[in-house]
Amino acid sequence: MRLSLSADEAPHLPNFAVSELRSSLLTWYAQLGRDLPWRRTRDPYAIWISEIMLQQTQVKTVIPYFERWMTLFPTVDALAKADLQAVLKAWEGLGYYARARNLHRAAQTIVEQHHGLFPQELDAVLALPGIGRTTAGGILSAAFNQPLAILDGNVKRVLARLMALDVPPNRALSALWHWSEAMLDPARSHEFNQAFMDLGATICTPKKPACLLCPWQRHCRAYNLGTQSELPMSEPRAPLLHKIIGVAVIWNDRNQILIDRRKPEGLLGGLWEFPGxxxxxxxxxxxxxxxxxxxxxxxxxxxxxxxxxxxHTYSHFRVTLNVHHCQHLSGDPQPIECDEIRWVMARELDQYPFPKANIHIIEALQKSAV
Ligand code: SF4
Structure with missing residues (x-):
């Protein structure tokens, strides 16, 4: 396996191929592109929310979250003024909670520094928490048709196959950016980037790409070499660390349960959990x-x-939570390792934002109470 590929070493895309790739993709998108709620608007706020939710999460999961979010926090101003706990509650179940905390902080920055209007300058967008180059390109192209390329997971996979990339995509990022920029139709970046993502999500899928339906089949190097199922190349993976956790559902004499709120920084920061x-x-x-x-x-x-x-599996490790009913015997609980603790009734648990693994504990509690 080659070690890496830089933009200078990236094979050149002939001009005729670029123009055919653009026009065939846009024709395909006009007929078969997906109708998604955030594509019915040019509001940069709504597009930003969708872009962040779609990181690490599938479209069908995102749609109900997006619609609920836009009802709860319809504007930048509404999000900036919202309580962080309400924001985390609206995010509950989507995972990667730093995304929600960053959205909240970024909304406050937009209100303070940009009069509540989503900025249109790339540098100002990149300065907001939680927004990298591909997200900024996605928002500015979708909302303002700015000629900025993107490089999300779908686009990386399509490009790796189209160009028969012989290294894992993360070792060829500058070459991939170079191709994505070269291919972008600068006059129609709004549609082009959406079409590029759709091609990856619906045709050039991770397993069994539907090459016979693909508008880029004629130019696709992997298809012509018969290697589309072997690409993109993947990095050898270290086995996931497995943590065994003991978790307590602590009851007091008033039939209340003790929950604690994690510190704001780090994994699952600001969420509530059962201690352990x-x-x-x-x-x-x-x-x-x-x-x-x-x-x-x-x-x-x-x-x-x-x-x-x-x-439950996180990106870099997995956990097994062994959850036991416990009875409080003595002492006043102190928030030694957390931010806050509360005694709550079982029926009140759904008012608090919990990580997904803890929601399974709540479901088990509800079942055991029936
Ligand atoms: S021809 Fe197949 S491998 Fe190539 S871009 Fe299209 S779907 Fe992907």
Whole structure:
């Protein structure tokens, strides 16, 4: 395998091919492009929200979140003024919560520095939290038809096949940007970038690309070499780290449950959760829960029956949550390792934003109460 490919080494795209690629893609898009809620507007705020939600998340998952979000926070100003907890609640289940925190902070920046109007200058957009080059290009091309290229996962995959890229895409980013920019139709960047993403999402899919339906088949190097199923090349993956976690659903005498809010920084920052922690080597789940609760909240509990076991995979590790009912015995809980703690009734849990793995615990609680 070649180690990397720079823009200078990138094979050249002949002019006739570029013009055919542009026109065939735009013709295909006019007939078969997807009708998506954020494509019915040129409002940069709505397009920005959709671009951020679509990072790491599929279109069909995003649509209901997007529609609810635009009802809850219809403008930059509404988002800037919203409480962070309400923003996280609206994001609950989408994962990668830094995206929601960055949206909230960026909306406040737009209000403070740009009079509440989404900026149109690339540098100003790139200065907002959570917006990189491809997201900025996506927003500015879709909202203002600015001739800026994009390079999201779909576009990387299509380009890797079209050009028969012989290194993993992340080792050829400058070459990929070079191709994406060379291919962009500068007069119709608004449609072109959307069409490019649609081609990757619906035809040039990760598995079994539908080459016979593809408007770029004639120029596609991978198709002509018969290597489309082997591309893009992937990096060898290290096995995911697996963490075993003990989790406590702690009840008091008033039938309330103890929940805590994570610190604002880092993974799942600002979300609520059931307390617990990592099992040490040689430790039982019950001993781990007792120790973690003493260390994190400064209280004594009795660990009771198992409620459920939840497996969840994050981008760089996976967890198994071993969840037990527990009874509060003594001590006033203190937020030693978290930002805030609350005793709440089980029926009140859905008012708080929880990460997905904890939502499975809430569902198990609801089932066990039936
Ligand atoms: S011909 Fe096949 S591999 Fe090539 S761009 Fe089209 S769908 Fe992708």
């Amino acid at each position: 922690g990592k099992v040490e080597p040689g430790e039982t789940i019950e001993a781990c829960i007792k120790r973690e609760i003493q260390e994190e909240l400064g209280i004594e509990i009795e660990v009771g029956d198992r409620l459920t076991v939840v497996d």
